[in-house]
Amino acid sequence: AQKITQTQPGMFVQEKEAVTLDCTYDTSDPSYGLFWYKQPSSGEMIFLIYQGSYDQQNATEGRYSLNFQKARKSANLVISASQLGDSAMYFCAMKSSGNTDKLIFGTGTRLQVFP
Amino acid sequence: DSGVTQTPKHLITATGQRVTLRCSPRSGDLSVYWYQQSLDQGLQFLIQYYNGEERAKGNILERFSAQQFPDLHSELNLSSLELGDSALYFCASSAGQGIVTGELFFGEGSRLTVL
Numbered sequence: 681a682q683k684i685t686q687t688q689p690g691m692f693v694q695e696k697e698a699v700t701l702d703c704t705y706d707t708s709d710p711s712y713g714l715f716w717y718k719q720p721s722s723g724e725m726i727f728l729i730y731q732g733s734y735d736q737q738n739a740t741e742g743r744y745s746l747n748f749q750k751a752r753k754s755a756n757l758v759i760s761a762s763q764l765g766d767s768a769m770y771f772c773a774m775k776s777s778g779n780t781d782k783l784i785f786g787t788g789t790r791l792q793v794f795p
Numbered sequence: 796d797s798g799v800t801q802t803p804k805h806l807i808t809a810t811g812q813r814v815t816l817r818c819s820p821r822s823g824d825l826s827v828y829w830y831q832q833s834l835d836q837g838l839q840f841l842i843q844y845y846n847g848e849e850r851a852k853g854n855i856l857e858r859f860s861a862q863q864f865p866d867l868h869s870e871l872n873l874s875s876l877e878l879g880d881s882a883l884y885f886c887a888s889s890a891g892q893g894i895v896t897g898e899l900f901f902g903e904g905s906r907l908t909v910l
Binding site (some may be wrong): 713715717723724725727730732771781782783784785786787788 | 797826828830837838840843851853883885887889896897898899900901902903904906
């Protein structure tokens with residue numbers, strides 16, 4: 681069965697510093713996608729970044745990058761130059777070819793950025 | 796704006812009652828997904844519809860039912876409501892073609908409070 685694990689319930693980071701949010705996954709499917717979503721206090725789910733299992737390079741989107749280590753089954757999100765507006769819940773999610781195309785989510789990490 | 800519309804945004808009702816949540820997917824998306832987010836359960840996948848047909852079922856209670864109409868909008872019906880059904884209910888949409896790439900686009904959610 682597919683599973684996403686986020687072991688950090690909460691993280692603190694100072695403004696302008698970088699922070700890494702951990703995510704490990706488990707699947708037996710050879711083809712899968714990994715996603716990160718941000719949920720601010722207002723509640724909406726905002727897509728941040730995607731990594732495909734066959735992608736050779738780590739995904740990047742602006743200040744977000746995904747540190748994909750396939751052998752370790754990890755897909756950590758790196759946020760560079762943190763901003764106060766980055767304070768939110770962050771969810772790692774996975775979609776695999778043998779699982780329709782629904783997303784399975786981890787439990788989330790609450791990130792707080794302080795001045 | 797994700798293009799996914801959910802109504803109502805907030806709903807307060809009493810135990811034993813029945814409510815209907817409505818979702819309009821992004822233009823052109825054939826798949827609709829329903830998720831429940833509660834404090835103790837995280838983001839749980841409930842059900843997916845693709846072009847009017849049920850495609851995948853998750854942890855959906857028998858008291859809950861959903862359907863997708865010919866115009867592709869979807870409704871989630873929650874009946875015999877209990878206090879534990881209080882949660883944020885998300886609808887998401889995608890092209891839904893069973894491929895691992897491509898994120899789900901989430902609506903802003905319907906916050907249900909059962910008193």
